[in-house]
Amino acid sequence: MSVRNLRILFPTRDGSDTVKAVDDVSFDVFPGETLGIIGESGSGKTTLGRALVSLIKPSEGQVLHQGRDPATLGRAEFRRHRRDYQIVFQDPNAALNPRMTILDSVIEPAEVLKEGNDASRRKDGLAVLSRVGLPREFADRYPHQLSGGQKQRVNIARVLMLRPKVIVCDEVVAALDVSIRGDVLNLFADLQREFGLTYVFITHDISVVSHISDRIAVTYLGKLMELGSAEDVIERPLHPYTQALLSAEPLPLPTSMRTARRIVLEGEIPSPISPPSGCRFRTRCPVAQPRCTDEVPAWRELKPGHWVACHFSTAEGPPSNNAISQHDSKQGG
Amino acid sequence: MVTAAAPLQSTPAQTNADRAGVLPTNALLDVRALSLAFQTSEGELPIIREVSFSVAPGERVGIVGESGCGKTVTGLSLLRLLPEQTTRLSGQILFEGRDLATLSARQMRAVRGRDMAMIFQEPMSALDPVFTVGEQIGEAYRAHFPVDRKEARQRAIAALAEVGIPAPERRCDEYPHQLSGGMRQRVMIAMALICQPKLLIADEPTTALDVTVQSQITDLLRTLSERTGTALLFITHDLGVVAETCTRMITMYAGEVVEDAPVDDVLMKPRHPYTSGLLRSLPSLSARRSVLPSIPGRVPSPNAMPPGCRFAPRCSYAAEGCQVRQTLVALGPQHSVQCCRAAEVSLPGAVN
Numbered sequence: 112m113s114v115r116n117l118r119i120l121f122p123t124r125d126g127s128d129t130v131k132a133v134d135d136v137s138f139d140v141f142p143g144e145t146l147g148i149i150g151e152s153g154s155g156k157t158t159l160g161r162a163l164v165s166l167i168k169p170s171e172g173q174v175l176h177q178g179r180d181p182a183t184l185g186r187a188e189f190r191r192h193r194r195d196y197q198i199v200f201q202d203p204n205a206a207l208n209p210r211m212t213i214l215d216s217v218i219e220p221a222e223v224l225k226e227g228n229d230a231s232r233r234k235d236g237l238a239v240l241s242r243v244g245l246p247r248e249f250a251d252r253y254p255h256q257l258s259g260g261q262k263q264r265v266n267i268a269r270v271l272m273l274r275p276k277v278i279v280c281d282e283v284v285a286a287l288d289v290s291i292r293g294d295v296l297n298l299f300a301d302l303q304r305e306f307g308l309t310y311v312f313i314t315h316d317i318s319v320v321s322h323i324s325d326r327i328a329v330t331y332l333g334k335l336m337e338l339g340s341a342e343d344v345i346e347r348p349l350h351p352y353t354q355a356l357l358s359a360e361p362l363p364l365p366t367s368m369r370t371a372r373r374i375v376l377e378g379e380i381p382s383p384i385s386p387p388s389g390c391r392f393r394t395r396c397p398v399a400q401p402r403c404t405d406e407v408p409a410w411r412e413l414k415p416g417h418w419v420a421c422h423f424s425t426a427e428g429p430p431s432n433n434a435i436s437q438h439d440s441k442q443g444g
Numbered sequence: 445m446v447t448a449a450a451p452l453q454s455t456p457a458q459t460n461a462d463r464a465g466v467l468p469t470n471a472l473l474d475v476r477a478l479s480l481a482f483q484t485s486e487g488e489l490p491i492i493r494e495v496s497f498s499v500a501p502g503e504r505v506g507i508v509g510e511s512g513c514g515k516t517v518t519g520l521s522l523l524r525l526l527p528e529q530t531t532r533l534s535g536q537i538l539f540e541g542r543d544l545a546t547l548s549a550r551q552m553r554a555v556r557g558r559d560m561a562m563i564f565q566e567p568m569s570a571l572d573p574v575f576t577v578g579e580q581i582g583e584a585y586r587a588h589f590p591v592d593r594k595e596a597r598q599r600a601i602a603a604l605a606e607v608g609i610p611a612p613e614r615r616c617d618e619y620p621h622q623l624s625g626g627m628r629q630r631v632m633i634a635m636a637l638i639c640q641p642k643l644l645i646a647d648e649p650t651t652a653l654d655v656t657v658q659s660q661i662t663d664l665l666r667t668l669s670e671r672t673g674t675a676l677l678f679i680t681h682d683l684g685v686v687a688e689t690c691t692r693m694i695t696m697y698a699g700e701v702v703e704d705a706p707v708d709d710v711l712m713k714p715r716h717p718y719t720s721g722l723l724r725s726l727p728s729l730s731a732r733r734s735v736l737p738s739i740p741g742r743v744p745s746p747n748a749m750p751p752g753c754r755f756a757p758r759c760s761y762a763a764e765g766c767q768v769r770q771t772l773v774a775l776g777p778q779h780s781v782q783c784c785r786a787a788e789v790s791l792p793g794a795v796n
Contacts, residue, residue, distance in 0.1 A: 151654035258742050288510040289681060293725045293736030300733070315654060318728035322736070341732060359659040361684030363726060363794045365708035375663065376656045379624050 112140040112163060112196075112277060112309075116172035119158050123384060130383050132158040134333040135172070137410070140277070145303065145310040147324030147341065149317060149356070153380045155333040160279045160313045164196045165189075176277075194224060197275040201282035203262035207254040214240070214250035217268045224273070239268040243298060260291040267298065277309045284319060296323055317360045321345045326416075329353045332391040333383055335410070339417035349413055349424040352392045390421070398423065398430045471538075472642055472675050473499040473522070473560075478535035478545075480521050488532065489746050491517050492699040495535075496772065499643065504669055504676040506686030506707070508722065509696035512743040515679045518696070519645045522677075523562055524552050540642070558588045561636035565648035567628035571620040577604075578616030581635045588639050603634040608664060626657035633664065640672060647679045662689045683723060683794075687711060692778075695719045698743055698754040701772060705779040711794040715781040717759045720791035729794055753783070761789050 119133040132155040140146050140163075150156045161167045162174055165181045173180050176196060184192055200206050207216050218236040221227065227235070240250060243264040254262055263283060270278055280299070284292045300323065302308060314320050320327055320341075327344040329337040329352065337350040348354045355374040362369070376395045381387055387394050393403040402422055412418050413426045423430035477494045492514040499505050507515050520526050522537055524544060537544040539560065544552065564570045572580060581603055582596030591599070597616065604612035607630040620628055629649060636644055646665065650658040666689050669676045678690055686693050686707060693710050695703040695718060703716040714720040721739040723729070730736055741758040744750060750757050756766040765784040772782040 151656060260742070289683075289725050290510050290722060290739040291742070293727070293738035296727065297735050297738070300735070317655065318726065322727035322730065322732055356656060359656045360728070361659070361662070361682060361688045362728065363683040363687045363711055363723060365687070365711045365795070367708065368795060373659060373663075375659060379626050379657055380654070 112311075113175040113178075114138050114140075114159075114163070114172070115175065117159070117162060117169050117174060118171035119155075119162055119167060120170040128384050131333050131386060132383060133162065134386075136330075136333070136335050137172075138328060138335065138338055140309060140311060142276075142309055143303075143307055144325040145312055145323055147320035147327040148311060148313045148330060149315060149320045149327060150330035151315060151356075151380050153332070153383060154330040155383065156313045156315075156330050157281055159330070160198065160281045160311060163279050163311055164198045164277075165193055166198065190224070194220075194273040195276040196279075197270040197273060197277070198279040198281060199263075199266050199270055199283050201285050203259055203266055203286060204254065206266050207262060209254050212251050212253060213245070213257070213265050216254075216265060217272055220269055220272050235272065236268075239271045240265075242271065242302075243268045244294075258291075260287050260295060263287060263295055264298065267295075267302070271302065271306075274306070275308070277311070279311045279313065281313045282315070283312075285314065285316065292319070299323065317345075317357060329356070332380060332386050334391050335418070335420060336392065337417075337419050339414070343414070343417050347428065349417065349419045349426075349429055350421050351396050351398055351424075351429045354429050355395075355397070470500060471498040472501045472503075472540060473677075474536075474538040475522070476536040476538065478518070478521065478533070478537060480517060480526070480534075481532045483530045483532065486747075490699065490749075491746055492521075495696075495699075495701050497694050497701055497704055499675050499677060501642065502669065502673045502675050503692065504666065504678065504690040506678045506680060506690035506693045507696055508680060508683055508686055508693060508719075510681065510722075510743050512698075512745075513696045514699040515681075515696050516647055519562065519647050519677065519679050522645060523556055523560060525556075525562070554588070557584055557636075557641070558639045559641050560643045560645065561639070561641040562645040562647065563629070563632045563636050563649050565651050567625065567632045567652075568620060570632060571628060573620055576617050576619055577623070577631045581616075581631065581638055584635045585638045599638060600634070603638045604631070606637070607631075607634045607668070608660075609634070625653055626660060629653065629661055630664070633661075633668070637668065637672070637674065641674060643675045643677060644669070645677045645679070648681070649678075650685060651680070651682070658685070665689060683711075683726060684728070687794075695722070698749060699746065700754060700782065702755065702782045703780070704772070705781075709779055714791050714793050715775060715779065715786045716755075716783045717761045717785075717789070717791060718755050720793060721758075723794045724792055726794075761785055761791075 115137055117133055117136045120129040120131055122129055148156050158167060162169055181189055181192055214236050217240060218232040221232045237250060245264055284295050287295060312320060312323060324341045327341050328335055331352055336352045337344060344353060348357060355376045358373045374397060378395055381394055388404055389406050390403040390408050393399040408420045408422045410418055410420050413424060476496050479494055480492045481488045481490045495518060509515050521533060533545055578597055578600045581600035585599050586596050601612045601616050604615055609615050609627060609630050650661050653661060662685055665676060680686060690707055693705060693707045694701055695716060697718045703719045710719060714723060724737040727736055739758055752767040753770045756762040763785060770782045770784055772780050774780045775786060
């Protein structure tokens with residue numbers, strides 16, 4: 112998948128303004144990888160995920176699936192095409208029809224596509240259910256008889272029924288207890304190995320994203336702040352926002368093992384209706400400079416495969432207060 | 445921080461005798477063998493069973509466990525916020541030596557919000573949409589102190605400033621919908637602390653918030669607690685938040701306290717397999733892309749509790765002795781655990 116200068120705007124209720132949910136974002140998703148997208152609520156990550164699977168039309172720019180723009184396909188062709196690009200949502204309850212049995216829910220996507228006959232669909236449905244770790248007797252139960260983790264497995268089974276190439280996972284473990292989160296994440300990893308799936312994993316949970324991703328994209332107010340390999344972004348972040356986000360994550364470590372002091376960000380994410388000029392993050396950035404107000408930072412590749420949108424980041428790391436004053440005095444001189 | 449001696453749980457008579465000797469009389473809150481059941485059309489549904497723990501003045505205690513372990517119900521029962529008609533409560537809730545479980549509704553109202561206050565997960569549903577936040581905070585003060593509206597407003601403004609809300613004079617006259625989630629939670633904290641209670645119960649106060657805002661709120665709760673000496677009972681499923689905010693951690697499972705220990709001890713060396721399982725299932729502690737450990741199965745429902753140790757069906761350390769009911773035993777002056785194998789097994793913690 113390739114995202115090219117994607118922009119998604121929603122009109123506000125009175126029509127006087129627009130919400131810039133995704134604003135000029137470009138990146139690629141490589142076959143077989145897991146791309147993690149992290150960001151706070153309001154950063155546009157869910158909108159971005161939906162646009163990736165053509166649930167939302169881009170206002171500007173393109174989402175290319177293997178080089179093809181699904182927006183240009185005819186209706187019938189589009190229907191065939193989109194089965195390869197599936198999405199699993201956050202709330203496992205809301206995604207299942209309470210009046211359908213588990214098996215009926217699982218085979219529904221194949222029915223919609225008129226694939227096979229009743230008997231073959233049933234057989235396939237039972238096979239995927241067992242693949243996601245649900246015993247045979249669950250097939251005839253109803254959603255209310257299942258736990259959250261089991262329901263999320265059903266949602267995964269529904270998507271697998273179509274043998275997709277890409278699955279966008281939007282906060283798929285956020286509603287689950289920590290004790291079963293691991294199980295569901297393990298299942299995702301197993302399925303990826305088995306079917307060669309490509310994942311886009313959208314979450315606000317840094318520990319989840321850093322565990323399962325090959326690469327990580329950090330979003331803030333509709334823009335990408337940083338993109339790189341999971342190791343680079345988590346261990347050696349180059350953007351001040353990523354650095355602050357990582358330090359805000361509460362760690363279950365005893366006092367004696369706490370090292371880095373947390374960078375506390377002031378305030379909260381501004382409104383996407385009227386985002387700050389220049390760098391979106393400047394209003395909360397601990398090292399913001401006048402230049403950040405005037406100029407939108409360029410999307411720069413500071414290390415191979417490691418992209419950052421900050422004027423002052425270098426390949427060595429994010430700007431510190433010292434580095435910037437030195438930089439400025441050099442510029443002044 | 446001096447912690448009260450770990451409660452021993454056996455027969456009530458023995459419990460009280462033991463505690464009378466060991467327990468420093470300075471415990472602010474001392475919950476003894478608290479059990480709670482809901483009346484339903486199918487009979488009585490036991491929710492929590494003989495929960496005992498204590499909180500010292502100014503102490504910050506975390507209660508952790510999966511959903512359905514009885515954490516929230518425990519918090520609500522301390523303030524007697526559960527419907528009286530359908531709830532059967534037994535045991536003692538000693539708050540400064542007074543048993544809250546026996547107070548009349550009127551006496552209880554004088555305690556609620558004054559000596560003990562609570563904040564909840566979803567601040568929007570806890571705030572009234574048709575009153576300004578200033579009026580709501582002021583009301584909490586006027587419920588306990590005979591002041592006029594004007595003074596209540598001044599107090600509300602001071603309380604808003606205290607919790608770090610910029611321009612409190614202006615914010616005071618705004619309605620809840622005009623505030624962001626983090627601001628609303630600050631308003632809830634301002635309201636809870638305006639009467640300077642001795643104990644604040646916080647039920648998942650940061651779960652609905654973003655991680656950067658979450659760290660602001662947990663920092664605020666910790667500094668306010670340190671400065672004002674308000675004790676904190678922090679109910680959460682997030683062990684990271686407990687590690688950063690609290691000094692002691694109580695693990696609940698299936699309506700029982702299974703472990704009670706200082707945070708640093710329990711993170712390094714948990715003594716109950718359930719606590720260990722919770723810690724190990726955190727992705728941040730496993731190598732990237734490795735298989736994550738998890739706890740098989742789920743919390744049993746209240747009407748299908750296993751006999752003996754309630755965790756045994758999910759426990760990989762379960763053995764012979766686990767078929768009988770377990771009691772909370774002290775392993776040291778500050779560490780107690782409800783597991784008969786605690787002494788023989790060595791469990792992995794957050795760091796190994």
